[in-house]
Amino acid sequence: MADTIIASTRKGLFVLERSATGWSVVRVSFLGDNTTLALPDARDGTWYAALDHGHFGAKLQRSDDRGLTWQEIDVPTYPAKPEDEDDSAGGRPVPWTLQRIWALEGAGADRPGELWAGTIPGGLFRSRDRGTSWSLVKPLWFHPDRRKWFGGGADWPGIHSVLVDPRDSRRVLVGVSCGGVWETTDDGETWTVRADGMRADFMPPDRANDPVIQDPHRVVACPADFDQLWTQHHCGIWRSTDGARSWSEVKEAGPSTFGFAVAVHPREPETAWFVPAKSDQLRVPVDGRVVVTRTRDGGRSFDVLDRGLPQRHAYDLVFRHALDVDESGQRLAFGSTSGGLWTSEDGGDTWVGTEERLPPIHAVRFA
Amino acid sequence: MLRPAVPTVSFTANLQRHVSSPRVTVSGSTVAECLAEAFDHDPRLRGYVLDEHGALRKHMNVFVDGEQIQDRRGLADAVRPDSELYVMQALSGG
Numbered sequence: 001m002a003d004t005i006i007a008s009t010r011k012g013l014f015v016l017e018r019s020a021t022g023w024s025v026v027r028v029s030f031l032g033d034n035t036t037l038a039l040p041d042a043r044d045g046t047w048y049a050a051l052d053h054g055h056f057g058a059k060l061q062r063s064d065d066r067g068l069t070w071q072e073i074d075v076p077t078y079p080a081k082p083e084d085e086d087d088s089a090g091g092r093p094v095p096w097t098l099q100r101i102w103a104l105e106g107a108g109a110d111r112p113g114e115l116w117a118g119t120i121p122g123g124l125f126r127s128r129d130r131g132t133s134w135s136l137v138k139p140l141w142f143h144p145d146r147r148k149w150f151g152g153g154a155d156w157p158g159i160h161s162v163l164v165d166p167r168d169s170r171r172v173l174v175g176v177s178c179g180g181v182w183e184t185t186d187d188g189e190t191w192t193v194r195a196d197g198m199r200a201d202f203m204p205p206d207r208a209n210d211p212v213i214q215d216p217h218r219v220v221a222c223p224a225d226f227d228q229l230w231t232q233h234h235c236g237i238w239r240s241t242d243g244a245r246s247w248s249e250v251k252e253a254g255p256s257t258f259g260f261a262v263a264v265h266p267r268e269p270e271t272a273w274f275v276p277a278k279s280d281q282l283r284v285p286v287d288g289r290v291v292v293t294r295t296r297d298g299g300r301s302f303d304v305l306d307r308g309l310p311q312r313h314a315y316d317l318v319f320r321h322a323l324d325v326d327e328s329g330q331r332l333a334f335g336s337t338s339g340g341l342w343t344s345e346d347g348g349d350t351w352v353g354t355e356e357r358l359p360p361i362h363a364v365r366f367a
Numbered sequence: 368m369l370r371p372a373v374p375t376v377s378f379t380a381n382l383q384r385h386v387s388s389p390r391v392t393v394s395g396s397t398v399a400e401c402l403a404e405a406f407d408h409d410p411r412l413r414g415y416v417l418d419e420h421g422a423l424r425k426h427m428n429v430f431v432d433g434e435q436i437q438d439r440r441g442l443a444d445a446v447r448p449d450s451e452l453y454v455m456q457a458l459s460g461g
Contacts, residue, residue, distance in 0.1 A: 055426040055456045056385060056415040072386075072411060077419035097418045 002326040002366035005343070006047070006067070007335050008035040011359035013049050015067050015367075016341070023333075023343050025356050029067055037321060039104035040066075040367030043112045046130060047367070050101035058101050058119075062131055066367070075101065076117050076125035076134040089150040089157060094121050100154070105162040108169025116172065118159025122149055124174060126188065137188045140174075145193060145212045149179030152215045152234060160320055161219040165226050173244055175219035175231070180211045181244055197247035201235045217260045218320040220272075228269030232262040232320070234280065239299050241269075250299035255286035261323035261334065268329065270298035273348055275318035275334055288313045292334070294348050308351035309342060316340045321363035335361030372449035376405040378412075379455045386411050398429055399442035401452055416454055426457045 005016040005023065013035040015027040029035075030051060036058075037050040047063040049070065061070040081087065081096035088094055103118030107126065117125040117134065124137040140146060149157035154177075161175030170187040173194065180195035195211035203213060215234035222228045227243040236257040237250040250257065258279030265271035274293045278286045285291070290309040293302045310316070316336030323334040332348055335341040339358040342351040374395065378388035387409050395401040399421070406413040418424055423439040430436070430453040436444040446452065 053385065053415070055424065056382065057418065057424055059385075059414075075414070080420050097420065097422075 001328045001331050004040075004066075004367040005324075005333050005341075006038045006040060006363075006365050006367050007341060007358060007361050008038045008049065008321075008363040008365075009335075009339070009359040009361050010034055013038060013067070014356075014358055016354065022352060023341075023354050025354070025358075027067055029063075029070060030061070035362070037101060037104055037363045038365055039106070039115075040365060041106050041115075043106055043109060044130075048104055048115070048131060050104060052100060058098050060101065060131055073131045074133055076119055076123065076136070078123055079136060087147055089121075089147075092155075094156060096121075098123075099156060100158065102158045102160045103162045103174075105164060107172075108164045109166065110169055116162040116164070118162050118174060120151075120154055120158030121156030122146060122158060122176065122179065124159050124162070124188075139189055140182065140184075140191045143191055146179070148210075148212045149176055150213070152178040161216070163219060163221050163226075163229075165221075166223055167226060173219065173221070173229075175216045177217060177234075178213050178215040180214040181216055181219055181231070183244060194244035195247065196245070197240075197249070198231070198233060198238055199235055199249070218262050220262055220264045222264045222266070222269035224267040225269040228264075230262050230264050230272045232259050232274055234258075237262075237274065237299065241298075250295075253295070253299070253302045254293040254304040255289075255291065259318070260320040261318050263323045263325040263332065265325065265329040266327050268296070271296045271329070271347075272299075273323065273325065273332060275323055277317055283317055284315045285317075288315065290314045290316050290336070290340075292332075292344075292348050292351070303348075305348045305351070307349065308344075308353065310340070310353075314338075314340075319362055321365075322361050324365050326366040331366070333364050333366065335364040337361070374401050374446050374448065374450045374452060376401055376452045376454065378405075378416075379453075381456060382412075382415060382454075386415055388412055388415075396446055397442065398431065398436055398438075398444045398446060398452065401446050401450075402429075402442065402454075428455045428457045429453070430455065 003018040007014040012031040013029040034052045039048040049061045078096040099120040107114035115127045125134040163173040165171035193211045195214040198214040216231040229240040231238045238247040256276035292305040316338045332344045377390040382388045393401040393404040
């Protein structure tokens with residue numbers, strides 16, 4: 001089991017370790033700085049952290065010693081926008097400049113040191129040298145349908161989920177808010193939208209089923225059975241059992257099907273966890289109670305798990321990267337916008353909150 | 368004998384936490400030229416002040432002799448031999 005958690009927060013990167021007495025913070029990096037995401041790369045032990053310095057822009061840091069020391073590395077950069085380029089989203093010109101690093105993933109077990117980065121305003125980037133340099137995946141950026149994407153919750157669209165097929169690292173899926181799910185099977189040369197079956201209630205009826213404007217908040221696939229995927233979508237929960245070719249809605253899931261995060265069991269594709277919130281204008285836990293919902297039968301039924309979680313006037317929201325499950329499938333962790341961090345050792349049946357009060361948490365990841 | 372006047376570039380103290388950014392003397396006649404010289408001190412500094420296309424970051428300001436520059440994209444504003452440039456954070460968000 002993983003005994004380390006990296007929590008990326010509004011005010012720094014916090015490393016928690018597990019001891020006989022439970023989880024506690026052992027280290028803080030970048031205290032005071034907005035740390036939006038981290039990737040502990042299991043292939044070579046490198047840690048990566050994405051920061052948003054506000055005035056000074058988005059930055060990347062790399063550590064070769066599990067967060068003891070960090071080195072700033074280059075960030076992905078966009079090509080210059082031609083003067084006659086009519087690329088706009090929601091009627092406003094899309095800036096071809098890096099706004100935020102929203103996804104960081106290793107590019108497959110057979111490609112150590114190779115990384116994918118998803119960004120706002122919608123660019124996917126690849127590095128072949130541990131983040132020292134990056135290149136834009138042009139076939140996706142220049143795909144005509146990319147121009148139909150728009151921002152959801154952010155000013156511009158962004159790639160937040162990157163899934164590399166463990167059977168063939170040339171096959172990659174990306175999740176876009178708001179732009180659907182996209183698949184390449186040839187290492188990024190060609191891309192096909194894979195959001196059939198999803199429905200966008202925020203669009204006029206004749207556009208609701210348009211795959212290229214869907215808002216999947218987070219997309220995950222079962223590592224052991226990669227054709228089985230889950231999506232926590234803006235308008236509910238969807239599941240695919242055919243490698244994202246089609247998606248079917250899960251209409252009932254405890255108190256709400258709205259939320260941001262989803263995690264899938266590493267070996268049992270029908271087991272997945274969600275952290276619901278009241279849809280969607282309020283964005284608070286239903287009735288002020290923090291719960292995790294879990295299905296073990298592919299979405300036909302859900303357990304509502306609340307043991308150890310705050311049940312009175314709790315307003316913790318859990319963002320898209322802030323729920324994780326380790327390789328055992330038993331150990332889970334999630335962090336909230338109120339700085340709460342809870343862990344479970346039994347697949348979510350019971351939860352324990354850390355004693356520390358952390359800053360607002362963007363992302364949680366086992367290392 | 369008086370030293371010849373040269374432009375100076377100073378950075379907001381808040382940058383110092385992230386990247387070394389001392390006050391430097393330069394020789395350029397435009398903001399772009401002066402900043403390019405200042406970034407020679409540490410190439411990382413450029414990315415904290417300008418975006419990847421050389422435009423001033425949205426929430427940054429450059430003042431030349433107390434006046435905000437006009438050309439945030441091309442940084443073509445003129446600099447006199449005795450000008451003082453200040454690279455500051457804008458108060459608009461960020």
